[in-house]
Amino acid sequence: MGTVRKFVAYRRLERPYTRKSKYRQKNYVRGSPMNKISRFTSGDSKAKFEYTLTLHSKADLQIRDKALESARLIVNRHCEKKIGLTNFFLYLKPYPHHFLRENPLATGAGADRLSTGMAFSFGKVIGIAARIFKDDQVMQLKVNKDRLDLAKEILHKAATKIPCSTYITIKAN
Secondary structure, three states: OOOOOOOOHHHOOOOOOOOOOOOHHHHHOOOOOOOOOOEEEEEOOOOOOOEEEEEOOOOEEEEEEEHHHHHHHHHEEEEEEOOOOOEEEEEOOOOOOEEEEOOOOOOOOHHEEEEEEEEOOOOEHHHHHEEOOOOOOOEEEEEOOHHHHHHHHHHHHOOOOOOEEEEEEEEOO
16 A cells, blocks of 8 residues: 555645446446544533534635544543543534545656556545535534533644644533
């Protein structure tokens, strides 16, 4: 398996031209990779909480599913350890549906005989990403008032895993 291309090549929004048809012959995309996000919610979903903290994006971009899963893991781990299993509710908002494609070009000696260049350069799928627009919600964390400062600190840690600058809003329920 080769190395994964740096995500800076896929960060900006592009037109989603990834036809997925129920007829295999009409698909432009041959095979779709598995989503790396294991769960979109965690914590106590039935409890009533006093405050909702929301992590927002400050830019339009695409976020790879691995980055979203890593941010979710950070929040989940710290919340379970410091806040308690039933004292929070985490909801990851975006769903990664956009296919990231790559046209692999050979380099080195004899590469001119191996590569097809840019002919039919639709590309092979190498991953999936969520399309995030400015001020979109990335994740929500619901807690009570006594855990508010701790929850804000945990969301700041998760924001370091997201490839753009973010801000946090707090709303009383």
